[in-house]
Amino acid sequence: MKPSPGALALKYLFILLACAVVLYPLLWMVTMAFKPYPEWTTVAGLTWLPQDPTWQNFEFIFRGHAEGLVVSLDRTITGPLIASLVTSICGTALAVVSGTLASYAVVRFGLAQSLPLSVLQLRLFPPLAVMIPVMVMWAFIGAVDTWWGLSLIYGIVTLPFAFWLMKTFFEEVPVEIEDAARVSGCSYWRVFYRITLPIVKPGLATCALFVFILNWSDYLLALMLTQKEWVTLPVYMATLTSAMGGQMYGMKAALGVIAAIPPVVFGLMIQKHLVRGLTFGALKQ
Amino acid sequence: MTDQAHTGATRTIRPQGYWVGVARDGQKMGFWFILPTFLLLLFIVIFPFFMQLYLSVTWWTPLEGIPWYSAWEVFSWFDNYLTLATDPRLWGALWRTALIMIVAVPAQFFLGMALAYLFIDQFPGRKLFYSILLTPMMIVPAVVGLMFFLLFQGTGPVNAHLGLPADFSWLTDVNRAMISVIIADIWQWTPLMFLILLAGMLGVPSDQLLAARLLGGSNWQNFVKIILPRMKTVIIIALVLRTVECFKIFDLIYIMTKGGPGVQTETISVFLYKQTFGDLEWSYVAAIGLTILIVLSVIAAKGLAYMARKQG
Amino acid sequence: MSSIQIRNVTKRFGEFTAVRDLSIDIEEGEFVALLGPSGCGKTTTMNMIAGLEDPTEGQILFDGQDLSGLRIQDRNIGFVFQNYAIFTHLSVYRNLSYGLEVKKVPKPEIERRVQAMAERMSISHRLDQPASSLSVNEMQKLAIGRSAIVEPRIFLLDEPLSNLDAGFRAYMRAELKVLQHEFGQTMIYVTHDQIEAMSLADKIAIIDRGRLMQYGAPLDIYNDPQNRFVANFVGSPRMNLVDGELREERGTLKLMLHGGAEIPLSGKVRVDFTCDGSVHGGSFGVRPQDIYFGEKRGGDDITMTGKVEVLERVGPKRLAYLQVQDTLFVAFDDLDRLRVGDEVPFCLPSDKSLAFDIDTGRRLGGA
Helix, strand or coil: CCCCHHHHHHHHHHHHHHHHHHHHHHHHHHHHCCCCHHHCCCCCCCCCCCCCCCCHHHHHHHHCCCCCCCCCCCCCCHHHHHHHHHHHHHHHHHHHHHHHHHHHHHHHHCCCCCHHHHHHHCCCCCHHHHHHHHHHHHHHCCCCCCHHHHHHHHHHHHHHHHHHHHHHHHHCCCHHHHHHHHHCCCCHHHHHHHHHHHHCHHHHHHHHHHHHHHHHCCCHHHHHHCCCCCCCHHHHHHHHHHHHCCCCHHHHHHHHHHHHHHHHHHHHHCHHHHHHHHCCCCCCC | CCCHHHCHHHCCCCCCCCCCCCCHHHHHHHHHHHHHHHHHHHHHHHHHHHHHHHHHCECCCCCCCCCHHHHHHHECCCHHHHHHHCCHHHHHHHHHHHHHHHHHHHHHHHHHHHHHHHCCCCCCCHHHHHHHHHHHHHCCHHHHHHHHHHHCCCCCHHHHHHCCCCCCCCCCCCCHHHHHHHHHHHHHHHHHHHHHHHHHHHCCCHHHHHHHHHCCCCHHHHHHHHHHHHCHHHHHHHHHHHHHHHHCCCHHHHHHCCCCCCCCCCCHHHHHHHHHHCCCCHHHHHHHHHHHHHHHHHHHHHHHHHHHHHHC | CCCEEEEEEEEEECCEEEEEEEEEEECCCCEEEEECCCCCCHHHHHHHHHCCCCCCEEEEEECCEECCCCCHHHCCEEEECCCCCCCCCCEHHHHHHHHHHCCCCCHHHHHHHHHHHHHHCCCHHHCCCEHHHCCHHHHHHHHHHHHHCCCCCEEEEECCCCCCCHHHHHHHHHHHHHHHHHHCCCEEEEECCHHHHHHHCCEEEEEECCEEEEEECHHHHHHCCCEHHHHHHCCCCCCEEEEEEEEEECCEEEEEECCCCEEEECHHHHHHHHCCCCCCEEEEEECHHHCEECCCCCCCCEEEEEEEEEEEEECCEEEEEEEECCEEEEEECCCCCCCCCCEEEEEECHHHCEEEECCCCEEECCC
């Protein structure tokens, strides 16, 4: 039974409208990244596609200066890009490793039954409400503006996601498989390492990508716990104006595009599991 | 699909701790497995909690050169707590945070629900549209802030499209700044609602929907009487998730307006940030943070107890 | 209550043709079973009748009227799903009342009709309970009651008994028959279980690979299968069907079986095989209960000799598996004297044997 053509047309109309609303801001930023200075504003008329497409904005943020521009940057994107990558990856590794181990122990050994809820509570509070002691501690142990300091906090704040996500993946592994291995004489560690872990490998990959997206997307923690050396992309992007005075829309847009790409790509890759991740495993698709 | 399959929440795949009675070496390994998480929790919860409690009853600030452990030298009893109870800026920030929640979360909910309903059945292009509609929630919030910052410039495309003059300001206007911020939040997080609600909707067994239609129920009747009641858990999860996240909102606002003009878009997080880095009132921030912590914990505990009672 | 004409209906899903040029006439108040192996297109056919799918070609008429423009909810068709599709979040009462509720039937009338239907389906003691607490058997009753209460123009049942345990299935089979009489409703019933179809239906439509193989009353189909597929599909134990080449030797027509044995044809079955001169290969069919041991009872009956391979008890009787060279015949051991390993003569009654063309599967001759 097909819906009537009228209903179908209306449906497409709504969906296309929604897509247009979604794409409108995106498109403006993406095209902005390829526009030269005169097209940054609508003063000389609104243009969607760059009339005079240029790599100038990208060149500027990568080299600190660009042909035809008087201003220059004392700090290029290289540092923040590396900082973002290093801290996101290390934070992800920390969260995924500890979350995986702990969730396995909770699922299989029935240890620490209150752990899941206390881990979840970490996500309840606004980070700013608990940041004072963290900043004092980080300063005390010399972790401010270091790669490991930021990685450590990333690992901690994304641990709940890793823990709950892996918990649902472990719960899906039939216990009979592990029992069979146990019966044939494998130690618990061997069962975990040789049997269970390979089974949840796709889940593990999903979990890692998901946690990476979260870490990569952070702005606030990096804003508070870094100063110069380990400033991450979003912070760098936001400070680009204040450093130079005047609005550098094109460069900011170029930075925004670069910062936005990895999460969108990874996000689409793990689309199937997004619901599970975002709801801490409460819902599966 | 079976009835239970659509919510993992109400479903136990097998009893927790299947190997509870296991030999000691298993227990021992479990202990080592939990240790890293436990240490991290200890590191980030127990110790900071006491430090926060300690600092919140002093006048300590990083400015004066007193190390934090000597903060007792500026012990202030409950002055910080008395101040926060009557701080108009704090209450204003709380009210604005609530305002964003009250407007944005329902808007996201209804838009998400409507979109999800359109995506129940298959149609050509579904996968592509689905991916497009999900994009906003995957974009770094700070970048979303930048995107809307660019859009709402006086010389940006919004004014150009609406035929408004370049001096018609959004982000620096007393009322429109808040509207802009809320629009940006709705833009970014409606997809999340859409995603979760669609998952819930697809969890409604399709033969039951067909049965309802064959019995003569109109689409609307079936939606209200069959789909909605079955989505109760999913709806609660989606709303709680968004409300909690909305309470934390920072990146978007700080990049778009820095909480301005004045304090017009200053939410609780922006306020705390400014207190921390602008005014360096760390002990005051600690007091506010601790209060928020306690209030939220009580609410969470009540909520969980309520849910447990409903289910049990 | 409606009559239904399915006219040259074809349904394609992309490359795959689920139903080919299907035509069935169902009269008012008839109980028709759509019978066939799984994947044969019977469920697709039913879905098209219900309006859940549109035919690619052809028409389905209700009392001569094409409903294809109507939305599903306006067609007034009762449908019992294989897994019942009970609204598990509602009470039993609300399940029954749903179809009336959405049609804005006045409250007192709903109350009256729900009570009556619950009484009829003997689930009135569970009305206030959540439907999810019902047993499978009760769910089955509820599903039927829920569809029946809105007095649909026709009633479709999709393998409704397949989830039930054996005892209740037999009971429900009888119950369905009674209900159909009471409702006086046109019913269409999809099943892959030929016993169910034989015992319930007024008429059976046998479908294979999207094609209608035969449509008729159960006994006609049983006694007079139109093709090899129907002969093979209907009846339990299955009909003996042996394939071979027709060969004329010294005045006798023989069916040279692929297994090496040969059947000398005589009497009616010989006529059947020869009525179409173009046939060279044939299938010889005979039901196990028609094979007999001992003296030839009719002059044209065919005598064979086989070795008893296996004896299998089926209820009060025994089934004997008789090996003739490499071909196996199954027969009821009516004498109850056979032993495994015996070489015994047995007879194939000529007038009860069926002849089929091996290439087309078509029945040769016939009654």
